[in-house]
Amino acid sequence: MSVVRETLLPPAPPPRRTGGALGWLRQNLFSGPGNTLTTLAILAALALLLPPVVRFLVTDAVWSGASGEACRPEVAGRPVGACWAFIGAKINYLVYGSYPAAERWRPNLFFALVAASAAWMLWLDAPRRGLGALFVFLAGPVLSYGLLSGSSVLGLVPVATSLWGGMLVTLVVSLVGIVAALPLGILLALGRRSDLPILRYACIGFIEFWRGVPLITVLFMANVMLPLFLPGDITVDRLVRPLVGIALFASAYMAEVVRGGLQAIPEGQGRAALALGLTRAQAMRLIVLPQALKVVVPGIVNTLIGLFKDTTLVSIVGIADFIRVLEAARADPRWSAPTIPATAYAFAALFYLAFCFSMARYAGFVERRLAAGERGRS
Amino acid sequence: MPRPTRALALQTLLALALAALAYGAFANASDKLARQGIVAGFGFLGRAAGFDISQRLIPYAAATSTYLDAFCVGLLNTLLVSGLAIVLASAIGFVVGIARLSPNWLARTLAATYVEALRNLPLLLQLLVWYVAVRVALPEARDPAAWGGAYLSQRGLVLPRPEFLGAAWLVPLAFATGLLGAFAWGRHVTRRVAAGGEPGPVLLPGLALGLGLPALASAGLALAGRPVAFAWPVPGPYGPEGGLPVLPEFAALLLGLSTYTAAFIAEIVRAGLASVARGQGEAAAALGLSRARTLRLVTIPQAMRVIVPPLTSQYLNITKNSSLAVLIGYPDLVHVVMGTVLNQTNQAVEVVGLTMAVYLTLSLGLAALMNAYNRRVAPVTR
Numbered sequence: 001m002s003v004v005r006e007t008l009l010p011p012a013p014p015p016r017r018t019g020g021a022l023g024w025l026r027q028n029l030f031s032g033p034g035n036t037l038t039t040l041a042i043l044a045a046l047a048l049l050l051p052p053v054v055r056f057l058v059t060d061a062v063w064s065g066a067s068g069e070a071c072r073p074e075v076a077g078r079p080v081g082a083c084w085a086f087i088g089a090k091i092n093y094l095v096y097g098s099y100p101a102a103e104r105w106r107p108n109l110f111f112a113l114v115a116a117s118a119a120w121m122l123w124l125d126a127p128r129r130g131l132g133a134l135f136v137f138l139a140g141p142v143l144s145y146g147l148l149s150g151s152s153v154l155g156l157v158p159v160a161t162s163l164w165g166g167m168l169v170t171l172v173v174s175l176v177g178i179v180a181a182l183p184l185g186i187l188l189a190l191g192r193r194s195d196l197p198i199l200r201y202a203c204i205g206f207i208e209f210w211r212g213v214p215l216i217t218v219l220f221m222a223n224v225m226l227p228l229f230l231p232g233d234i235t236v237d238r239l240v241r242p243l244v245g246i247a248l249f250a251s252a253y254m255a256e257v258v259r260g261g262l263q264a265i266p267e268g269q270g271r272a273a274l275a276l277g278l279t280r281a282q283a284m285r286l287i288v289l290p291q292a293l294k295v296v297v298p299g300i301v302n303t304l305i306g307l308f309k310d311t312t313l314v315s316i317v318g319i320a321d322f323i324r325v326l327e328a329a330r331a332d333p334r335w336s337a338p339t340i341p342a343t344a345y346a347f348a349a350l351f352y353l354a355f356c357f358s359m360a361r362y363a364g365f366v367e368r369r370l371a372a373g374e375r376g377r378s
Numbered sequence: 379m380p381r382p383t384r385a386l387a388l389q390t391l392l393a394l395a396l397a398a399l400a401y402g403a404f405a406n407a408s409d410k411l412a413r414q415g416i417v418a419g420f421g422f423l424g425r426a427a428g429f430d431i432s433q434r435l436i437p438y439a440a441a442t443s444t445y446l447d448a449f450c451v452g453l454l455n456t457l458l459v460s461g462l463a464i465v466l467a468s469a470i471g472f473v474v475g476i477a478r479l480s481p482n483w484l485a486r487t488l489a490a491t492y493v494e495a496l497r498n499l500p501l502l503l504q505l506l507v508w509y510v511a512v513r514v515a516l517p518e519a520r521d522p523a524a525w526g527g528a529y530l531s532q533r534g535l536v537l538p539r540p541e542f543l544g545a546a547w548l549v550p551l552a553f554a555t556g557l558l559g560a561f562a563w564g565r566h567v568t569r570r571v572a573a574g575g576e577p578g579p580v581l582l583p584g585l586a587l588g589l590g591l592p593a594l595a596s597a598g599l600a601l602a603g604r605p606v607a608f609a610w611p612v613p614g615p616y617g618p619e620g621g622l623p624v625l626p627e628f629a630a631l632l633l634g635l636s637t638y639t640a641a642f643i644a645e646i647v648r649a650g651l652a653s654v655a656r657g658q659g660e661a662a663a664a665l666g667l668s669r670a671r672t673l674r675l676v677t678i679p680q681a682m683r684v685i686v687p688p689l690t691s692q693y694l695n696i697t698k699n700s701s702l703a704v705l706i707g708y709p710d711l712v713h714v715v716m717g718t719v720l721n722q723t724n725q726a727v728e729v730v731g732l733t734m735a736v737y738l739t740l741s742l743g744l745a746a747l748m749n750a751y752n753r754r755v756a757p758v759t760r
Contacts, residue, residue, distance in 0.1 A: 005666070028482065028483035039484055043484070196385055196389050197389070198393050199392055202392065202396060208742075209738065212738040212741035213698070213741075214698035215698075216702065216704060217701060217712060217733055217734055217737065220716045220720075224720070225407075225727065225730055228407040228727070229402075229406055230406060231406050309499070309500040309501070313702070316702075323502060323506075327506075342514075348503050349507075352498065352500055352503065356498035357498045360494075360498060
């Protein structure tokens, strides 16, 4: 082959200094002509793109004002960037939707409850995590439902779900999704690995069906077909219909994540448990499942991120989630100004980025921790 | 109870429960539909649709076309936007994924920022940004931006439309022949190398065949006095007229889908490249191959085995996510069938069933195709 050299190369000069700031620059940005060219091209592009973004978000932004007038360039007398005054004026609507102002302590209490239980679940060394799981999956949902929708028995003013909105609904939809999907997903994953053929094929069919169709068709289906399938004149709450769809959809994805975890546990674990005299159910519950669930924590968090992003789709079927409320606020004629759409979307982007990015970081942290544990064991 | 008996009893119980559930749902649904006076069955597909669709790849007219025609138009629109988005997302994804492993710190960081930002924002929000915020920033239709015969405005992009009249069909034919020729040449060189022969250039002859033949054909036609005609758009009082209009809904959906999925593809590509043993790249460098050739000849072919399976599911995701078209009003399958047709006919069970069957067929079909490919490239274990 022609790539083999036939003559000796002249000796290379000694390597250049690699330490220090200059050495780092030389190694990472200017190591050769191509590299230098790339660096310069990227720097030029950044110099072109970054200043307008900073001007829009910070320098030219309008921070206070009573109406859209303040954000009109001809009124302000200068180029106008983001209209943060709009977000400030609408923030209560964006967080609670049309939830009655006098009752907003209830969503606030709900947010606190969610934050506390999330911390309990996500802190891997927290005390009594089993009790926490029991609370999150059984007591928590009941308590939250009573708190948010209220009833005369509890002494709380009833608030119809049609009044809920904004970040509150986004949070409710994601939480119902995860709280329903995790147990259902575990059952489906176990069913898919069962050696009873009818059970196995039923689970495979269920999982592959939901994974094969887009979520938006599931939501449409829940909207028009759920009422059809139920007997008599039972009507399903407008908010509950998409929740059922999301829960079933998410459980199929969760089942595949859990199945991955079950497959990662060596078969010897289950056999050893059986040899010690445990029943098959005990072996699964006490030996295999705890280890499998520990392995799939990153996968579960990633599914949760996907679910959180997917909740935006409920706005298409008429649920007042954060996006729909944002669009409604944007259409307010009192706040019509050229940069209102961009402001609204920048705010929404920050909201979703904050949640999803931190969850992704958490998943990465657990993954590294698990990998470190594996290294320590072998 | 002995185990086999218990298993049998359990399964019988399960089958009975599922059957009862299905029967109950069916009975309730047919009871309610009968009360609403809706005739079950797919007979409605033959009735006149009576609504217009803004983008159609096959002849369609509101007055004469049936619901079945509308269904086909929607399906083709879904396939069009998904197919183009798959190509575009793969291109962006591979570039960003390779950039994430670049020796250049700036390129690496920029690619990582792209991935983290696009991956962690809902696709729906990104579509709104493309469709609303970006469109507001474009010039108005009365005063569009023009580039060499194409016009860009808030009402979309208008391109010159090639008119395949007379002998002009020779150009696409030449293009197809060129592509086939390039493919055959690539296979020939691969076979020759595998048989111990000399490696030869593939990319340049391939490009020459694929682009040169149609260029030659159009030059020949022009010399013969019958050049390929273009329908050029002309600026009118309300916007550009004529030409090939690209709907803003289509453009927003295509860009949003491609850039969003590219972030996921980039991560897949990065993981695939990282899975190739370091020694492979180092050995290639020691043999005197440049970084680009190392990537193209040594690293990427081996990485493809790891990349293909997750890439398949991303392609499926593109197809499924294209249903978000309903948000911005691009007439895809869901928008046409689950939106308009469902509202007009109220045939909920049939419409939902039909739409889901299409997506399931696409999903399972593409999965089967990719599994076949996967078996071919799977590493041979000895």
